[in-house]
Amino acid sequence: MLLTIFLAIVVCAAVALMMFAGVAFIQDTKLFSSAPKEFREVLKPRDKELFYGAKAIGWMLMIFSVVMIIGALVISVWDSFRCEYSFWQFFLRxxxxxxxxxxxxxxCIDYFLLLKFHFFQFYFPEIESVNHGRKYGFNIKSQLLKLLVVFPAISALVAWICTLI
Known part of the structure; x- marks a missing residue:
């Protein structure tokens, strides 16, 4: 259980690092496909780097984030095999x-960073008008669908596959 919580924290930190790398360093609008549609419509492409080497730093951070996420998932599967988890234990993890x-x-990301601290707006001020007056996160239906349906289904599928092996 403790390892599961630790791995979840690692995944969260990696996602935050990935978002930071994309927004602050790389600044390529193609990376913002998960951003709200309203944001994507008003974003202006950034051709000039924030400073020399910013994109290289951003891509290194992005690669490191992906490795962190893959590593956390591999460790969770490996430990589950080592402990001989059942389907339900795999699923719960x-x-x-x-x-x-x-x-x-x-x-943290949608509510605090985007709405309260205006992190995204600092680097892309053109979205301030779209963000004005919002009191909750973005894509709430999509977020809840993932939370309540998609992720439990993926967890069940992965647990089923792992118990077959």
């Missing part, structure tokens, strides 16, 4: 990791 990640995404 994955659903906890995905649920904690999605709650982090909804609360």
């Amino acid at each position: 994955f659903v906890m990791i995905f649920t904690l990640y999605k709650l982090f995404d909804m609360i």
Whole structure:
């Protein structure tokens, strides 16, 4: 259980680092496909780097984030095999990791970073007008669908596959 929570924290930190790398350093609008549609419509492409080497630093951070996420998932599977988990134990481990990640995404990234601290708006001020007056996160239906349906289904599928092996 403690390892599961730790791995969920690692995934959350990696996602936050990935978002930071994309927004602050790389600044390529193609990377913002998960941003709200309203944001994507008003974003202006950034051709000039924030400073020399910013994109290189951003891509290194992005690669490191992906490695962190893959590593956390591999460790969770490996430890589950080592401890001879049943289907339900596999399922609970994955659903906890995905649920904690999605709650982090909804609360910390969408609510605090985007709405309260204006992190995204600092680097892309053109979205300020779209953000004005919002009191909750973005894509709430999509977020809840992932939290309540998609991630439990993926967790069940992964647990089923792992118990077959």
